Amino acid sequence: MKGKTHIALVSLLGLGATLAVAQTPPPVSKADPRSDARADPFTESGQITTGGRTASYVIHHLPPSSFPDLPGSIADLLTRRGCMIPQTYEAHRPENVIKAALEHAGSTDWALLCSVKGVVALMVFFASAPDRPMVLAATPETQRLQAHGSSRILGFNWGIDPAPPGEIHDARMGRDHRPPELDHDALADSIVDYRTVYHLYTKGGWTLVDSAE
Numbered sequence: 001m002k003g004k005t006h007i008a009l010v011s012l013l014g015l016g017a018t019l020a021v022a023q024t025p026p027p028v029s030k031a032d033p034r035s036d037a038r039a040d041p042f043t044e045s046g047q048i049t050t051g052g053r054t055a056s057y058v059i060h061h062l063p064p065s066s067f068p069d070l071p072g073s074i075a076d077l078l079t080r081r082g083c084m085i086p087q088t089y090e091a092h093r094p095e096n097v098i099k100a101a102l103e104h105a106g107s108t109d110w111a112l113l114c115s116v117k118g119v120v121a122l123m124v125f126f127a128s129a130p131d132r133p134m135v136l137a138a139t140p141e142t143q144r145l146q147a148h149g150s151s152r153i154l155g156f157n158w159g160i161d162p163a164p165p166g167e168i169h170d171a172r173m174g175r176d177h178r179p180p181e182l183d184h185d186a187l188a189d190s191i192v193d194y195r196t197v198y199h200l201y202t203k204g205g206w207t208l209v210d211s212a213e
Helices: 072-080 165-171
Strands: 008-011 018-021 043-050 053-062 085-087 097-100 109-116 119-125 134-140 145-148 151-156 158-163 186-191 195-202 205-210
Touching (some): 053 145, 072 109, 085 109, 097 186, 109 158, 165 195
Parallel strands (some): 018 134
Antiparallel strands (some): 008 018, 053 085, 097 109, 186 195, 195 205
């Protein structure tokens, strides 16, 4: 899974947090490109027009209950806010909910993608403050669509994964003054098959490492 874009701040109704949105989404039609999507309440489908061309898209979602390892307090908060977890077009199992030591070595923290009313946010829950999630980025779902394979139907391309210290150290390999290896995990934020950036929490704040640098 690969990458992330530059963002501008907006407010997402229902999340109670400041979010980042890439740009105004292009016009979207809710016409369903696939008959099987009509029978699936967890699937968003339609058509999007950009650059004078119209393409069909399908985005599959899962409810928080599809992730039984997710702490009950977090799952309840997501359910109250109407969060659904979008899945990338290459998903073969539930994804975009991860557990990692993001705050410090040995911590048990969670990160996930939460979609509400067509806007998807990257949220982090530290074990030290599980009722105060942080929103690192957000964008309309229709800004995260990508063609794949031989299909003309677009799919969701935003994925997250835990990144152990060694992976971050390798991502910094080309730098003249590479920092010492971290003692805790980072969050890999990706555009599938394209680009990855890493969110690092150090010294009380978040920084980014771009794998393309």
